[in-house]
Amino acid sequence: MTVSEQGLIVPGSGKFDLPEYLKPQPGNHPPLDSPGYKSTGLRHPGQPLVLLPQRLTEVTGPLLGDELVTMADADLTTQRGGEPQGQRIIVFGQVRDSGGRPVPDTLVEIWQTNAAGRYRHAREHHPAPLDPNFDGVGRAITDAGGRYRFITVAPGSYPWGNHYNAWRPAHIHFSLFGRAFTQRLVTQMYFPGDPLLAYDPIYNSVTDQAARLGMVAEFSMDDTQPEWALAYRFDIVLRGPRQSVFEEAHP
Amino acid sequence: MSELLTPSQTVGPYFSMRLPWPEGPCVVPAGTPGAITIYGRLTDGAGDPIPDGLIETWQASPEGRFAHPGDPRGPVPDGDKAFRGFGRCPTGHDGTYKIVTLKPGGLPTGDGRAEAPHVDVSVFARGMLDRSVTRIYFPDEAAANDADPVLQSVPAGRRATLIAAPAGENLLRFDIRMQGDDETVFFDL
Numbered sequence: 181m182t183v184s185e186q187g188l189i190v191p192g193s194g195k196f197d198l199p200e201y202l203k204p205q206p207g208n209h210p211p212l213d214s215p216g217y218k219s220t221g222l223r224h225p226g227q228p229l230v231l232l233p234q235r236l237t238e239v240t241g242p243l244l245g246d247e248l249v250t251m252a253d254a255d256l257t258t259q260r261g262g263e264p265q266g267q268r269i270i271v272f273g274q275v276r277d278s279g280g281r282p283v284p285d286t287l288v289e290i291w292q293t294n295a296a297g298r299y300r301h302a303r304e305h306h307p308a309p310l311d312p313n314f315d316g317v318g319r320a321i322t323d324a325g326g327r328y329r330f331i332t333v334a335p336g337s338y339p340w341g342n343h344y345n346a347w348r349p350a351h352i353h354f355s356l357f358g359r360a361f362t363q364r365l366v367t368q369m370y371f372p373g374d375p376l377l378a379y380d381p382i383y384n385s386v387t388d389q390a391a392r393l394g395m396v397a398e399f400s401m402d403d404t405q406p407e408w409a410l411a412y413r414f415d416i417v418l419r420g421p422r423q424s425v426f427e428e429a430h431p
Numbered sequence: 432m433s434e435l436l437t438p439s440q441t442v443g444p445y446f447s448m449r450l451p452w453p454e455g456p457c458v459v460p461a462g463t464p465g466a467i468t469i470y471g472r473l474t475d476g477a478g479d480p481i482p483d484g485l486i487e488t489w490q491a492s493p494e495g496r497f498a499h500p501g502d503p504r505g506p507v508p509d510g511d512k513a514f515r516g517f518g519r520c521p522t523g524h525d526g527t528y529k530i531v532t533l534k535p536g537g538l539p540t541g542d543g544r545a546e547a548p549h550v551d552v553s554v555f556a557r558g559m560l561d562r563s564v565t566r567i568y569f570p571d572e573a574a575a576n577d578a579d580p581v582l583q584s585v586p587a588g589r590r591a592t593l594i595a596a597p598a599g600e601n602l603l604r605f606d607i608r609m610q611g612d613d614e615t616v617f618f619d620l
Binding site: 194195196197198199202204205208209210211212214217219220221222223224225226227229230231232233234235236237238239240241242243244248276278279280289290291299300301303304315316317318319353355359360361362364365366367368382383385386388390391392394395415416417418419420 | 433434435436437438439440441442443444445446447448449450452475476477479481483487489490491497498499500501502503504515516517538539540541542543546549551553555556557558559560561562563564566580581584585589609610611614615616617618619620
């Protein structure tokens with residue numbers, strides 16, 4: 181048996197321990213079959229899921245970033261030369277795991293409508309104007325403290341075909357990797373006080389109210405920039421590994 | 432005490448504004464010696480193609496290593512550092528995707544057993560409120576597959592949905608069926 185520099189066991193020697201990423205509590209994630217959101221009907225697994233024990237492939241994951249991201253990717257208001265229309269906002273927050281540990285160096289990708297509620301996408305037909313100065317896409321890497329920050333404009337609401345007079349509440353799509361395959365997350369950030377939240381089957385697919393509210397950003401007066409931009413804080417919590425006895429005794 | 436997680440939500444119909452990137456489907460550059468292409472079709476419960484889906488793959492290097500601090504076996508050989516291990520491909524109008532990669536090596540389980548070579552897959556789409564997770568196994572690994580603890584935990588009649596089909600030289604087909612007869616096995620991770 182050979183021991184590596186980190187004191188862990190190297191290949192061929194058989195035994196090693198891996199972290200165990202805790203499963204979400206019931207109601208924390210939405211059910212894949214969610215009849216209020218009609219498109220889930222034919223797109224959710226019909227058979228029971230099979231338990232996948234977390235082994236090497238699941239406790240590791242892609243560490244992407246440096247080659248994909250430049251500083252300019254985090255400012256959605258300067259990507260096209262001119263200033264986009266709309267309310268300028270700063271969207272910032274911390275990515276951490278369920279044990280409160282920051283998740284550093286992880287890729288955060290966002291996409292959103294422009295201020296009029298229009299996506300820049302070939303299959304989008306909502307009759308609201310495109311903004312020649314706004315693409316609505318951004319990327320950032322979290323810093324050592326798990327923090328990220330975007331500058332953008334407030335997205336708009338738009339109609340969709342789910343049911344009669346259906347409108348999506350304004351939202352920004354977020355995609356995150358974390359540090360392990362188990363932590364991969366795609367979510368949406370909503371805005372506080374949006375009256376459409378009460379009517380939205382996608383937002384309300386999350387049955388646990390406290391979890392649902394975790395998708396609503398917090399307006400932060402302290403982080404606004406006078407004469408320039410409003411600010412919203414959106415912290416993101418990914419699955420975390422079960423804490424060791426030592427960590428629980430010394431939080 | 433652990434915090435509530437930020438809930439998952441659908442990628443929606445417009446993720447292709449941001450998530451795909453040109454070399455995303457190529458875990459290794461096309462033409463890399465030993466490269467294989469895995470392709471297939473993502474279909475819904477009516478058997479119709481899902482044209483607004485996103486397939487992501489994550490896997491070990493051909494030597495069965497991960498250049499990642501979560502791999503307790505320690506630092507990888509230099510050759511493995513360059514292996515990204517991650518692929519991402521949006522589905523086309525006909526529901527198809529393809530990933531160009533190297534076949535992964537087998538992996539120790541940590542308790543004396545071994546996992547057969549496999550690729551972990553995340554499936555995202557409009558109409559999916561959370562990803563669905565599956566695995567691609569390889570048709571030329573019958574003995575390793577027969578000893579793989581994950582495959583053996585799957586009901587025998589459904590295991591074939593997890594094994595890619597030979598489709599030509601260096602070419603494998605792996606269809607992903609969300610529902611119906613031959614529904615792909617999806618995992619609770």
